[in-house]
Amino acid sequence: MIISQTLEYALRAVVFIANGQERSYTTAQIAKTTKVPQAYLSKVLQSLVRGNIIQSQRGFGGGFILAKNANEIKILDIVAAVDPMERIHTCPLELATHGTNLCSLHKRLDDAIATMQTTFSGTSITQIVSQENAILPMFECPKLEDVS
Amino acid sequence: MIISQTLEYALRAVVFIANGQERSYTTAQIAKTTKVPQAYLSKVLQSLVRGNIIQSQRGFGGGFILAKNANEIKILDIVAAVDPMERIHTCPLELATHGTNLCSLHKRLDDAIATMQTTFSGTSITQIVSQENAILPMFECPKLEDVS
Numbered sequence: 001m002i003i004s005q006t007l008e009y010a011l012r013a014v015v016f017i018a019n020g021q022e023r024s025y026t027t028a029q030i031a032k033t034t035k036v037p038q039a040y041l042s043k044v045l046q047s048l049v050r051g052n053i054i055q056s057q058r059g060f061g062g063g064f065i066l067a068k069n070a071n072e073i074k075i076l077d078i079v080a081a082v083d084p085m086e087r088i089h090t091c092p093l094e095l096a097t098h099g100t101n102l103c104s105l106h107k108r109l110d111d112a113i114a115t116m117q118t119t120f121s122g123t124s125i126t127q128i129v130s131q132e133n134a135i136l137p138m139f140e141c142p143k144l145e146d147v148s
Numbered sequence: 149m150i151i152s153q154t155l156e157y158a159l160r161a162v163v164f165i166a167n168g169q170e171r172s173y174t175t176a177q178i179a180k181t182t183k184v185p186q187a188y189l190s191k192v193l194q195s196l197v198r199g200n201i202i203q204s205q206r207g208f209g210g211g212f213i214l215a216k217n218a219n220e221i222k223i224l225d226i227v228a229a230v231d232p233m234e235r236i237h238t239c240p241l242e243l244a245t246h247g248t249n250l251c252s253l254h255k256r257l258d259d260a261i262a263t264m265q266t267t268f269s270g271t272s273i274t275q276i277v278s279q280e281n282a283i284l285p286m287f288e289c290p291k292l293e294d295v296s
Contacts, residue, residue, distance in 0.1 A: 002150055002233055002264055003257050008240065015253055035241050075256070085150055092156065093183050097289040104276045105163055105285040108223070109151050112267050116150055119260050128252045137253040141245040 002116070009036045010044045010082040011075070014053060015137045018070040018125045024063035033138050044082060051081025070129065076120035085120075087113055150264070157184045158192050158230040159223070162201060163285045166218040166273045172211035181286050192230060199229025218277065224268035233268075235261055 012034035017025055027045060031038040045064060048054045055067040066073065079085050088110040091098035102110060128137065135141055160182035165173055175193060179186040193212060196202045203215040214221065227233050236258040239246035250258060276285065283289055 002261050008257075011253060011257070012241075093160075093286060095286075095288050098283055101283055103283040103285040105159060108271055108276065109156075109159070112264060113150050115263065115267060116260060119263060123256055128256065135246055135249055135251040137251040138241060138243075140243050 004083045007083045010048060010078050014078055014125055015128055017064055018066055019129045024057050024065045026063045047082045053078055053081050071124045071126035073125045074121050075123045076117060079120055152231045155231045158226050162226055162273055163276055165212055166214055167277045172205050172213045174211045195230045201226055201229050219272045219274035221273045222269050223271045224265060227268055233261060
């Protein structure tokens with residue numbers, strides 16, 4: 001499975017928050033629209049805070065907002081925060097004569113990972129939420145103006 | 149994680165068996181060289197048998213052999229047998245107005261999955277084990293002739 005459940009949920013959450021512009025959202029609000037179980041979502045949101053993708057605002061009216069501009073957040077950043085995609089740098093079998101010289105199997109797997117990293121680093125959250133004529137993620141069409 | 153532990157282990161096992169040409173190998177023999185815990189490997193091998201990638205030969209001298217020619221086995225076939233990579237055909241949130249019209253988020257994720265499927269369907273086990281001048285998977289260099 002390329003897109004883990006955790007990654008899918010994290011992407012939903014970030015896209016939902018990004019779509020709300022400046023407004024902050026509670027875990028319950030995010031859970032409702034993204035259809036993610038609240039306990040699971042809570043852990044995902046914590047990972048996103050640690051990864052500096054979102055930040056938590058405390059107090060009355062508090063909730064989660066993006067930690068930076070949506071165009072600075074790439075899909076790969078969210079992958080890195082919740083389900084890291086690491087390149088294969090050395091022989092996974094720890095064979096002494098392989099070391100950093102990957103065999104044909106691990107070279108191909110590493111190439112595949114590199115391809116995915118390139119794909120995911122080329123797409124920002126802005127590109128996902130701002131596409132005109134596209135079906136807006138998480139909402140029934142037509143676009144709902146009030147998401148609370 | 150793109151390459152799950154199960155997929156990594158399955159690939160090691162198939163490449164190891166393929167490299168042995170016509171000979172069959174027991175779970176213990178495969179486990180030793182591929183460095184996969186034997187109980188885990190046993191489950192992986194069962195999935196590979198169900199996926200018609202390998203087959204089991206019973207009796208004295210029995211063990212696992214490939215179920216077809218190595219050039220007919222693509223990495224994607226092994227993925228399908230142990231850790232299927234499914235395309236996103238309909239809205240994962242089951243939004244009625246999305247249906248099969250994917251939003252910008254799920255369209256991009258589906259595109260990424262399609263890219264990986266293309267990558268993995270383009271590589272056969274023969275290509276992995278027969279490359280001249282390459283470091284042979286699973287074995288210290290130079291190539292060991294006797295792997296038992």
